[in-house]
Amino acid sequence: MLTGKVCIVTGGSRGIGKAISQVFAQNGATVYAIATREGSVEEWSEEFNKDVSGEVRSLYFDISDERAARDGVMQIKRACGYIDGLVNNAGVEFNELIGMISHDNMEKMFSVNVYGTINMLQMVSRIMGRQETGGSIVNITSMTALRGNKGQLVYSATKGAVISLTKSAAKELAEKKIRVNAIAPGLTNTDMMKQADPEKLQSRINNICMGHLAEPEDIAKACLFMVSDLSTYVSGQVLAVDGCTIM
């Protein structure tokens, strides 16, 4: 579905980002998995690449650093000549109740979740805008942005910003054939979730009509739809991938 396409996945070394990188490469894409910790992609990509039609390549930089983001994006453009897909998946999450919100954590979350997303969107859309075929940008938001959640005031605000910027970018970039959509995962079975209190987790799972957590691959498949040509007339949308959750 993505044969010949070049895609970027931020936060691509683990969790949902890793699954997105893998599903894209399984579908024929050349994927640049962006991460900050050197070597974190190669820990699994070298073995993984042996069995897929596409390829996962690593690139390490901090998306909240505009210069680093620019250099990284240019490196991809120079290597491949074009960029078809961008998934802004990298995110930072600190859960703090009102009255205990740390300013440092607030800055970190806005810096990565919002400024980093905008940095990547700005850089990549300028390259996509010069391509005949345009491109597709997917921003990972969260169900907490749509519904709110205790202890997630700042996180939900950053993800709400992601939804807003998605809608504005979709309108501004449509004439350049660039589609911009958001995907809102519900509770997803990542390493972070394994550290959760089992009782509290079960009570949250009870609110999911499908009765279980999303797997990272469930989110990745929704991204595949958004980046592929199956969604050529879809832009400015927020797709919930939450197993029908009643929050």
Add this chain to the structure above:
Amino acid sequence: MDNLKKYNDVFCRVLNVNESVLNENFTFKAVPQWDSVAHLSLISELEDEFDVLFESDDILHYGSYLNGIEILKRYGVEF
């Protein structure tokens, strides 16, 4: 083609001017057709021509023909 010629060609093409007017007085404020839409086209054409990607501050401050040369030099383009 040398880089100055390429640079001038982009200005002439995007802003529809003759090369002879490209001098220290050729600025965003002084040239009526250099509006914000033309500015983004200019940036886009220059990025394509010189295979660079400007930072936002440089796009915002790309206010004159001469200043643009200095900015491009910082991106490794030789004049």
